[in-house]
Amino acid sequence: MIDPRNRLNDLSNREWLQETKSFWFSCTPPRSPLKATHPATFSERDIERLIRLFSKPGELVLDPFVGSGSTLLAARACGRRSLGLELIPEWVEVARQRLAEESPSDYADLSAEVQEGDARTLLAELPEDHVDFIVTSPPYWKILRKRPGLKAKAERVDRGLPTHYSENPQDLGNLQDYGEFLSALGEIFEACGRVLKSNKYLCVIVSDFRHGPRFVLYHADLAREIEARGLALKGLTILCQDNKSLWPFAIPFSFVSNIHHQYILMFQKPGPKLRRSGKC
Numbered sequence: 001m002i003d004p005r006n007r008l009n010d011l012s013n014r015e016w017l018q019e020t021k022s023f024w025f026s027c028t029p030p031r032s033p034l035k036a037t038h039p040a041t042f043s044e045r046d047i048e049r050l051i052r053l054f055s056k057p058g059e060l061v062l063d064p065f066v067g068s069g070s071t072l073l074a075a076r077a078c079g080r081r082s083l084g085l086e087l088i089p090e091w092v093e094v095a096r097q098r099l100a101e102e103s104p105s106d107y108a109d110l111s112a113e114v115q116e117g118d119a120r121t122l123l124a125e126l127p128e129d130h131v132d133f134i135v136t137s138p139p140y141w142k143i144l145r146k147r148p149g150l151k152a153k154a155e156r157v158d159r160g161l162p163t164h165y166s167e168n169p170q171d172l173g174n175l176q177d178y179g180e181f182l183s184a185l186g187e188i189f190e191a192c193g194r195v196l197k198s199n200k201y202l203c204v205i206v207s208d209f210r211h212g213p214r215f216v217l218y219h220a221d222l223a224r225e226i227e228a229r230g231l232a233l234k235g236l237t238i239l240c241q242d243n244k245s246l247w248p249f250a251i252p253f254s255f256v257s258n259i260h261h262q263y264i265l266m267f268q269k270p271g272p273k274l275r276r277s278g279k280c
Contacts, residue, residue: 010056019053023238026262034098038068038091042137042205042262046239047074050135050264054201055080059132064119064192069095071135072112077104081111083131085119087170092116118170123191130195134202138188139173140218141181143209178216182225190229198271202231205239207262219263231267239264 001012009016027045035041047070051061057079063071066084068091075082076099086092095114103112115122168174175181192202204226206219219236227233239262249256 008056009053011052016053019049022236023240024049024264026239026241026243028241028243032098032102034094034101035068035070037094040137040140041068042070044070044074044077046205047071047135048078050203051075051078051080051133054135054203055133060130062131062134062192062195063136064123064134064188065136065138066095066114067091067137069098069114072099072114073102073104076107076110076112079107079110080133082113084112084114085122086114086116087118088168089116119188120191123188123195126195128194129197131192132197132200134192134196135205136203137205138185138222139171139181140207140209141178141211141216142173142176143211178211182221185222186225186229189226189231193229193231193269196269198269200269201234202226202267202269204265204267205262206265207259209259210256219265223265226265226267230270232270233265234268235266237264237266238262 002010003013006013006016011019024046026043028043029045031041051074055061055078059080061071061075061080061082063082063084066072066086069084072082072084072095084095086095092114099112099114172181172184175184189202189204196202204222206222208218209216223233223236241260241262244258244260246258249258
């Protein structure tokens with residue numbers, strides 16, 4: 001039973017309570033050949049869970065870095081409309097092809113649009129307070145451009161798959177300076193805040209990473225950047241990826257961790273305080 005005061009989702013209070021746990025176990029089904037062409041994807045099942053938590057059926061979901069289109073497929077599976085923005089023509093085509101071939105039959109006619117171009121430009125063209133929920137996984141700086149190691153060689157190079165997003169100079173994954181990269185991301189998330197409706201949510205899925213000898217707390221750096229752009233950090237959920245393979249990085253010489261989790265950074269756009277009514 002859905003509480004009549006619930007304006008966020010169509011979950012019962014008991015179902016909502018289960019989603020407040022600060023860690024989730026990722027559910028990762030096998031990737032389709034089309035999805036596998038993209039060098040950095042996430043699980044539609046995990047995104048469906050977020051969409052059901054932070055929106056209602058028929059509402060509009062936005063992904064400003066849509067890549068292979070996983071968010072749009074997840075939105076369709078949940079009965080939500082969706083819009084994805086993507087800079088690189090190759091990935092635009094992959095996303096559109098996946099929508100045509102992999103959409104759930106029950107919602108195949110539900111609006112799901114991929115727009116090609118720079119997110120900064122495309123977001124500026126959208127109306128203010130237009131979107132009900134935003135979920136994405138942004139670029140990981142330039143780490144996909146480093147010389148392939150054991151993992152990348154086995155999973156990408158040996159299979160003839162791309163190891164980085166593109167050669168496009170507008171691609172944030174090609175920026176050389178980490179501070180400049182974070183600032184550019186901040187601009188995009190500030191623009192996301194403009195198109196997001198008041199009191200609605202934005203979720204960003206990221207992992208920390210190594211760059212040479214340095215371990216980068218990407219999730220913390222990005223959280224600070226987005227908060228500085230006017231969105232309020234409301235929580236953080238750890239997404240455990242217990243099904244990933246282990247790789248013997250630097251063994252037996254030094255310790256290098258296998259990163260088997262991601263962070264879901266949860267932000268809310270400030271707005272008028274929602275009025276509480278009825279008995280608690």
